[in-house]
Amino acid sequence: MEDKASFIATLTEAIDKRRQYIESTELPKLKEGFGVFHTSLQSLVSLMVRKGLIQEDPYRIDQKISDVVMAEDTGFTESEAAVVVGVRMSQLENVLDYANNYVEFNLQTLDFAQLKKLTDLVRYVVWDDLKMNSPRPTTQIISVMMGRLRAGTDTLTSGIIKSALDQLSSGCLNIVNQLNVVRVFQRERHKLDLRTMVFPKLPEGAPLTADDPESLKKVRAVFSQSGMGGPFVPELASEVIAEEFGPDAAERRQETLQRLQIKTESRKAKKSTPVPLNQVLIDAIRSLAAASRSLDASLERLRENATIIQSRKRSFGARLREWMEKLASRQPARHIYELEFMDESSGTHHRESIDLDSFLEKLHKKARVYGGILAKSGSLWAKIEKAGEDQLYQFINKELGDVHLIHRRATALDGYFKAKTTRDEKRRLRGIKIELTTIRNAIAKASQLKHEYISRKEEQEQLKKLGIEAE
Numbered sequence: 001m002e003d004k005a006s007f008i009a010t011l012t013e014a015i016d017k018r019r020q021y022i023e024s025t026e027l028p029k030l031k032e033g034f035g036v037f038h039t040s041l042q043s044l045v046s047l048m049v050r051k052g053l054i055q056e057d058p059y060r061i062d063q064k065i066s067d068v069v070m071a072e073d074t075g076f077t078e079s080e081a082a083v084v085v086g087v088r089m090s091q092l093e094n095v096l097d098y099a100n101n102y103v104e105f106n107l108q109t110l111d112f113a114q115l116k117k118l119t120d121l122v123r124y125v126v127w128d129d130l131k132m133n134s135p136r137p138t139t140q141i142i143s144v145m146m147g148r149l150r151a152g153t154d155t156l157t158s159g160i161i162k163s164a165l166d167q168l169s170s171g172c173l174n175i176v177n178q179l180n181v182v183r184v185f186q187r188e189r190h191k192l193d194l195r196t197m198v199f200p201k202l203p204e205g206a207p208l209t210a211d212d213p214e215s216l217k218k219v220r221a222v223f224s225q226s227g228m229g230g231p232f233v234p235e236l237a238s239e240v241i242a243e244e245f246g247p248d249a250a251e252r253r254q255e256t257l258q259r260l261q262i263k264t265e266s267r268k269a270k271k272s273t274p275v276p277l278n279q280v281l282i283d284a285i286r287s288l289a290a291a292s293r294s295l296d297a298s299l300e301r302l303r304e305n306a307t308i309i310q311s312r313k314r315s316f317g318a319r320l321r322e323w324m325e326k327l328a329s330r331q332p333a334r335h336i337y338e339l340e341f342m343d344e345s346s347g348t349h350h351r352e353s354i355d356l357d358s359f360l361e362k363l364h365k366k367a368r369v370y371g372g373i374l375a376k377s378g379s380l381w382a383k384i385e386k387a388g389e390d391q392l393y394q395f396i397n398k399e400l401g402d403v404h405l406i407h408r409r410a411t412a413l414d415g416y417f418k419a420k421t422t423r424d425e426k427r428r429l430r431g432i433k434i435e436l437t438t439i440r441n442a443i444a445k446a447s448q449l450k451h452e453y454i455s456r457k458e459e460q461e462q463l464k465k466l467g468i469e470a471e
Helices: 002-050 078-102 112-122 137-151 155-201 213-226 234-245 249-269 277-289 292-310 316-329 356-374 379-386 389-420 433-465
Strands: 336-343 348-355
Touching: 002 078, 002 112, 002 137, 002 155, 002 249, 002 292, 002 433, 078 112, 078 137, 112 155, 137 155, 155 213, 155 234, 155 249, 155 292, 155 356, 213 234, 234 249, 277 356, 277 379, 277 389, 277 433, 292 356, 292 389, 292 433, 336 389, 348 356, 348 389, 356 379, 356 389, 389 433
Parallel strands: none
Antiparallel strands: 336 348
16 A cells, blocks of 8 residues: 555656646647647648639638537549638638637646647648648648649749748647647546546455456446546556556556656756857748748738729719829829827827838738748848848848838738728628738747847857856
8 A cells, every 4th residue: 555655646746747847848839839830821821822723712701610620531523622622721720720819728628639639630631741642632632732833833932832831741740749748648647536536436355457348347437426527538547457456567657657757857958059149040030031921912912902992983073183193293193091000019099191002012022032031042041141140130120120010001901991891892801810910920939039139149248248158
């Protein structure tokens, strides 16, 4: 009894330490991983739509998502591919959006069922094994589409496609590994609850054998009366039996403790080499450049939405004024919008005039520049690789300001179009909520890396003043 009590005390302590580690380290990374995965998917889907490979689901905004569940991955004919894959990618984006915004990434919520749903979600398309002979229909046709797209595009677009697929592949593997870390913990915590809440209530002297139906039946009967939460898992009950009563029980118990401790210790013992400061700034620039496809998509949608308003029937007087202004300036009439926005720092509302044509032109240029950075091609990327820290810092500082302003104005334009259109026109509008979220995430990631650079730079300067050489 003393050995059993001692083991349970040691196991309880190991599980508590593992819980603290997962909550402080793994769950934040898991949450961030889902956000990056969603952004990468949005970028690829947006490109597929623009290249005519798939058709955007017109009913996407009407989908009501209340759980992390995807449609079946059933087969379809080649003539249906553009529509079917478009609908499935729209649903995948919506479910990922639901997971990122409504699923709580904590150990109370991430039970066995939820862990399986999240794993199935990121592996709905097998991004890390994308091949044309895949047994899964959606994975197979996306692989075919990517092959066609790469074969018929320029070097820049091919680089963008490769970057997006690499991000989805690595993101999928990282998320699955982190979910598995949580799964292993939940299994051992469930087994501890069986040890403390179920097994002590079994009849004394009752012979129990692992993987024995009769033994499991006895445990199940007590489990149903114990008040222990969750479903009865025969596999885990059988593991406890083997660890408590099996011929190699001592070895199995030791393995259980190792599963909870050894990875944490190895991570702490491993010393990582700090990333060079100039590389931190380059990473910040590329993180911001990840918004390129969302900037491009915002450009197209805002232009289409503006056209809806501009194509309205206007009065004779309005058309006459426009004609007179055009005649006087001998230039195409500009489309000026008076927009309202809120200053996040002060919480006050302001108004500004935006020349839509100039704004969309800036969006186009910024998207192309960032596309080149993302694909690691072009003269600008060559300059970035050769630039010094001061030049890189000035560049990321300026670009963050530019993109923040673009995000603010695009948000205001999106709200303006939604407010000024009629009910019939609203049905034709294409919102940019997802694109704005992606751009905002890119700003946040780049800002985080910029602040990391500043912090490390200041630390180096302090050490230099003290006459200590920084590592």
